[in-house]
Amino acid sequence: MKQTTTESRPVLTGLKRGELESLVAQLGEKPFRAKQLEKWIFDKAVRAIDEMSDLSKAFREKLTAETVLSPHQVIETVSSRDGTTKFLIRLADGQSVECVTIVQDRHLTACLSSQVGCNVGCPFCATGLSGFRRNLSVAEIVDQFLIMQHAIRQGALKAFSDHDHLSNIVFMGMGEPLLNYEPLMGAIEILNRQAGIGLRRITISTSGIIPGIEKLMQEARDYNLAISLHSAKPEVRDTLVPINRKYKVDQLLELAGRYAEHTGRRITFEYTMLAGHNASAEDAKALATALRGIHCHINLIAYNPVDSPYQAPPRAEIEAFQNILVKAGYPVTIRHNHGQDDMAACGQLRLYSDEQLLKMVEA
Numbered sequence: 001m002k003q004t005t006t007e008s009r010p011v012l013t014g015l016k017r018g019e020l021e022s023l024v025a026q027l028g029e030k031p032f033r034a035k036q037l038e039k040w041i042f043d044k045a046v047r048a049i050d051e052m053s054d055l056s057k058a059f060r061e062k063l064t065a066e067t068v069l070s071p072h073q074v075i076e077t078v079s080s081r082d083g084t085t086k087f088l089i090r091l092a093d094g095q096s097v098e099c100v101t102i103v104q105d106r107h108l109t110a111c112l113s114s115q116v117g118c119n120v121g122c123p124f125c126a127t128g129l130s131g132f133r134r135n136l137s138v139a140e141i142v143d144q145f146l147i148m149q150h151a152i153r154q155g156a157l158k159a160f161s162d163h164d165h166l167s168n169i170v171f172m173g174m175g176e177p178l179l180n181y182e183p184l185m186g187a188i189e190i191l192n193r194q195a196g197i198g199l200r201r202i203t204i205s206t207s208g209i210i211p212g213i214e215k216l217m218q219e220a221r222d223y224n225l226a227i228s229l230h231s232a233k234p235e236v237r238d239t240l241v242p243i244n245r246k247y248k249v250d251q252l253l254e255l256a257g258r259y260a261e262h263t264g265r266r267i268t269f270e271y272t273m274l275a276g277h278n279a280s281a282e283d284a285k286a287l288a289t290a291l292r293g294i295h296c297h298i299n300l301i302a303y304n305p306v307d308s309p310y311q312a313p314p315r316a317e318i319e320a321f322q323n324i325l326v327k328a329g330y331p332v333t334i335r336h337n338h339g340q341d342d343m344a345a346c347g348q349l350r351l352y353s354d355e356q357l358l359k360m361v362e363a
């Protein structure tokens with residue numbers, strides 16, 4: 001698929017291997033140049049064609065005239081105390097997306113967005129509340145990764161981590177990845193084959209788009225799947241994750257069980273804890289019952305309040321919830337995410353309010 005800017009030149013960061021090879025041939029260069037180009041774009045993550053020092057000057061000039069390496073610009077970055085760093089990126093048409101590098105003990109994880117905004121409409125999520133604007137292209141998804149990889153290679157996270165590159169990817173940023181299926185798959189192909197991120201290190205997080213999960217099951221490759229569940233009770237989930245009115249939780253969990261069996265991969269269930277809504281002992285028991293028989297792991301996430309009336313429950317309540325699940329035999333992790341501390345669920349890695357974002361974009 002051709003990735004273009006508003007001026008219709010191909011965007012190099014969105015080209016798959018075969019497309020890069022065709023481009024190189026069109027520009028009258030030898031086939032091995034495609035490999036060199038690929039290394040500069042996806043491995044070294046350079047941000048300027050002129051930095052590709054083993055390409056001839058004439059080839060670089062042709063590339064500069066005929067293509068765009070990337071039309072996307074970093075507007076703002078902000079790091080939390082643990083080094084987790086948010087990047088706000090302006091796209092070619094003036095829209096903006098966020099992506100995050102999460103610092104963990106053993107690796108650096110890229111949390112990528114798949115859409116500008118989101119139309120799933122979860123009421124506790126600032127992305128959902130701001131509505132859907134558009135899908136991201138392959139280049140716009142891949143480039144979030146490359147922008148962060150470049151910053152890391154330049155030493156941006158040296159104070160927080162010994163790692164000098166991203167090794168894991170989670171699609172948990174803005175948007176519902178399975179509602180932007182083809183660009184998502186195109187981006188994963190590039191990130192896997194050209195940027196070298198193993199499929200086992202890539203996780204797709206969904207709010208529960210049943211046709212998308214079914215499609216994933218038909219793919220030749222097995223993908224890690226995370227499901228933002230947030231409640232096992234249909235009436236509660238109808239409110240917290242409105243897509244539940246269309247794709248019911250019982251059907252979703254039945255499919256999740258089949259997905260885990262089919263792929264041999266453990267499903268991660270993300271459960272954002274919202275005081276007074278889904279955090280009681282009764283909610284924990286309902287969850288334990290609903291997940292029975294599914295090869296899974298549960299992440300409990302203390303809510304990160306942004307632009308909404310929801311609150312995280314006290315720590316003791318979260319631990320009591322965890323204990324019920326552990327006693328029922330589930331592996332459970334508590335993530336005390338305050339928007340910056342660890343991998344969370346979609347909509348939970350925001351460091352800015354929408355008002356702040358708007359001001360930055362307008363500035």
Ligand code: SF4
Pocket residue numbers: 118119120121122125126127128129173174175176207228346347
């Ligand atoms: S929580 Fe995720 S699925 Fe729900 S509105 Fe926010 S980005 Fe969309």
